[in-house]
Each structure stands twice: as C-alpha cells, then as structure tokens.
Amino acid sequence: MRGTSLALGAAALLMMAGCATTGGDQMANSVYATHRIVQKLDTDLAARVDKLNQTAADLSAKVDASDQATRQLQSMMEENQAKLNALQKNLDRFSQAMYRQLGLSPGTTGGVQVGPSSIEPPTGETPTTPAVPGEAAVPAFPGGTAAPVPAPMTAPAESPASDLSGNATADYKKAAESYMNDNFQEALTLYSQFLEKYPDSDLASLAQFWKASSYQKMGQWEQAVREYDTARQSYPMSKKTPLAMYNQAECYLRLGQQQRAIDLLKDVTTNPRYSTDATVEMARNKLKELQGQ
Structure with a gap:
C-alpha cells in the first residue's frame, strides 16, 4: 500500500512537471508571436510615417511653387495693365491730334470755323x-x-x-x-x-x-x-x-x-x-x- 502511494505520488509529480513544461512552452511561443507582430506593426508604421512625411514635403513644395506662380502672374498682370494704360494714353493723344488736324472737337460733326x-x-x-x-x-x-x-x-x-x-x-x-x-x-x-x-x-x-x-x-x-x-x-x-x-x-x-x-x-x-x-x-x-x- 505504501509502495503504491509512493508510486502514485511519483507519477503525479511527473505529470505536474510535464504540465509545467508544456505550459511554459506555450507561453513562450505566445510571447514570441506577439513580439513578431509588434515588430511588423512597428516596421509598417515607420514606413507609413515616412511616406506621409514625404507626401507632406511634396505638398509643401507644390504650395510654394503655386505661390511663386501666383506672384509671377500678378506681376505680369500689373505689367500688362501698365502697358494698356500707356497704350490708351497714346491712343488718346493720337485721337486728339486727328481732331485738331480736322478742326473738330471729340463728339462733334462740324460747325466750327477753322483755318x-x-x-x-x-x-x-x-x-x-x-x-x-x-x-x-x-x-x-x-x-x-x-x-x-x-x-x-x-x-x-x-x-x-x-x-x-x-x-x-x-x-x-x-x-x-x-x-x-x-x-x-x-x-x-x-x-x-x-x-x-x-x-x-x-x-x-x-x-x-x-x-x-x-x-x-x-x-x-x-x-x-x-x-x-x-x-x-x-x-x-x-x-x-x-x-x-x-x-x-x-x-x-x-x-x-x-x-x-x-x-x-x-x-x-x-x-x-x-x-x-x-x-x-x-x-x-x-x-x-x-x-x-
């Protein structure tokens, strides 16, 4: 009886030891798998952050280029307006010269005696x-x-x-x-x-x-x-x-x-x-x- 009890105790210890070993392996595997997932997520996140930063940099460059183009366009518009104003003045002077040569006033059709x-x-x-x-x-x-x-x-x-x-x-x-x-x-x-x-x-x-x-x-x-x-x-x-x-x-x-x-x-x-x-x-x-x- 006593021998049987010892045998049963030894078997129980062996079984407990086996269970402990099996549980430890499963936990280690779970921790390792989680670590790999975290590493992959970290790598993916870093790549996405880099891509987002590059996109932001490209967008900033385009905004700067657009601002420069807008300033150039504004400058061209101002220059063209100045040319149009000068042309209008020349046309006004030419029109006045023609009226003087004809002895007329703008908008009139005659009636003034001239030389x-x-x-x-x-x-x-x-x-x-x-x-x-x-x-x-x-x-x-x-x-x-x-x-x-x-x-x-x-x-x-x-x-x-x-x-x-x-x-x-x-x-x-x-x-x-x-x-x-x-x-x-x-x-x-x-x-x-x-x-x-x-x-x-x-x-x-x-x-x-x-x-x-x-x-x-x-x-x-x-x-x-x-x-x-x-x-x-x-x-x-x-x-x-x-x-x-x-x-x-x-x-x-x-x-x-x-x-x-x-x-x-x-x-x-x-x-x-x-x-x-x-x-x-x-x-x-x-x-x-x-x-x-």
Whole structure:
C-alpha cells in the first residue's frame, strides 16, 4: 500500500512537471508571436510615417511653387495693365491730334470755323500694299494702327450726296470728316464738288490729293492713278506731291505695272525738291524691296 502511494505520488509529480513544461512552452511561443507582430506593426508604421512625411514635403513644395506662380502672374498682370494704360494714353493723344488736324472737337460733326492748316487729314498717312489683290491699300497711321478698309466700291453717282454750304473751309472740313470716318464714297463726292466750286481755293490741292486717295481706298486703281496724275500736274508745288507719287506707284503695282512704279519712286528719291520730305525714305525702302536688295 505504501509502495503504491509512493508510486502514485511519483507519477503525479511527473505529470505536474510535464504540465509545467508544456505550459511554459506555450507561453513562450505566445510571447514570441506577439513580439513578431509588434515588430511588423512597428516596421509598417515607420514606413507609413515616412511616406506621409514625404507626401507632406511634396505638398509643401507644390504650395510654394503655386505661390511663386501666383506672384509671377500678378506681376505680369500689373505689367500688362501698365502697358494698356500707356497704350490708351497714346491712343488718346493720337485721337486728339486727328481732331485738331480736322478742326473738330471729340463728339462733334462740324460747325466750327477753322483755318486751312488745321483741317487737313493726317499727312503721315502712308498706304501699304494689301496682301489680297482687289482690296484697298491700308494706310499706316502714327503708332502702328491701321485704318479699316471697306470693300471695293463703285464710282460716285453724278448727283451730289449733299449741297455745299458756300464756305470753302466748312465744305472742305465736311469732306475730310467723311474721309476720316471711312466713308470714302461720300468723301469722293464732296471732294469732287469742292474742286468744282472752289478751283482757286488754297485747299484745292489737298482736296485733289484726298480725292485720289479715296479712289485708292476703294480699290479703283486706274481711276486713282488718273487723279494722282491730275494732282501732280495741276499742283506741282503742293506739299503732297511726293506722297501722291508714292501712292501712285502703289497703284501701278496693283495694276501689275512694276516698271512705272519703279520710275516714279526713283523720281521721288532723286528730286532735290523732295530731299527733306519723309516720303523719300519710304520710296527708298520700297525700291529696295522691288529690286530685291
């Protein structure tokens, strides 16, 4: 009995020892597995934090670049606004100069008596050859702006567009207003009436020049050539003669008569009477263009 008890006690001790060993292994395994999970989570978290930091840095760089682009855009807008303001001032000055030359006030259509020297259309007008045949030449005005060109029109009817007032200065101014408003048909009629009624007026030479120019603006090259011829022959001492010759050369080019155009341009550049006229330089440049220099 006593031996049996000892055997049972020994067996119990062995069983307890085995249980203790088994429980310890399981706990160790559990701790190890938990440690590995924690390590993996720590590694993943560190990677995510690094990625988040990089994203934040990229976003900050983009914000800085956007701010810089915004500042540059603002600077460009301010610069463009300054240029627009300067252009507006130039246009205002040019408009005022034209009104002064025509003897008009902005927004008026006449009624003010002025002297001949103040009502002539701009003398700096220089026609250029349009790119499309059949269109009227476009005059270049100071500042680089170009006057709009209407489609070719027919010659004016014999009946007058309106009666003249009997005052040469007022009637010339009326024709000049039509020309400056691009109403070349009416201007042509009024200039023709003026020349018939006031052939001895101091303004007759100018009226003849602008009559020819009206034909040119309407693309009627042959008639313009004839009228420029009349201007040169009837008023050889007119200050418009060099420009009339230049414009006539442009019309010859439109008609395909290049040699006639070259001859006229050479006359402008070689005549000592025109040496101080601004048209001379224009004629030289046109000759170089035609002669391929």
